[in-house]
Amino acid sequence: MTYYFSKKLTNISFNQTLEKVATVLKTKGFGILTEIDVQDIMKKKLDRDIKPYKILGACNPSFAYQALQTENKIGTMLPCNVIVQELEDGSVEVASVDPKASMQAVENDALIKIAGEVQQQLQAAINEL
Template identity: 25%
Template sequence: MGITVWCLSMTANATATSSGLKLTLVKESPYDFEETLESLRNTIHAHNFRVFPDRYLEEGLTDELSVNTKQVSVRFCNFSDLHEALQIEPQVGVLLPCTITVIEDAAGKVTLVTGNVKAMLTLFDNPRLTAAFKDLEGKYQAIIDEVTL
């Protein structure tokens, strides 16, 4: 429970970048946890990304029996987009793979949390990278919108 409160607190109060952008995108799901998680995986696949095995948010931070199974990070990648980005800016690898986390709080509210691609790109100050990732920004938003319709 502690990491959930911290995560939601951090996202609710996420500081902005120097350009005024929030560092995270947070959207509530109208569906239950399992339905949201399954829909997220399917939607990511539909947008031509490869989905890696899920990870519990607390995995490795606590013993296996204490891990909150209602906090799951779904990691994914489009390898052609990745290759293009690394050719432009090798340091972009610190932001990969793409991740959207699904969190259910004690009241049963399900939330999707992800990094704001536009805000993350300000860290690199590379117009070519920003242009290349414009499509990724749209894909992230489309995925989140489709999952929460």
């Protein structure tokens, strides 16, 4: 089982992709809680240049609440990370963690069921891009 799913987009800029990702995630009940600019961090901390790369912390409050009621330490694995990165050919890739794959380590059947529902919504969002 892979730990992520992704989609490569062409003919759209990195910044337009970020906006589109946020919009599509919102239609699936997710909000962006955090945004980490990896390109900026690598430049500031290591003086290294990389292509634009952002990590978005996406959260669906309803699913997060259910997960916390099922497993009180699950916050160590939240929110769901979605990356947006510019590739060498100028296209943009969007990838999301597969929550079902990551939650299998917890060994809680109720949590796996919730993770499956989150997986469906995240995958639908990625496919919609």
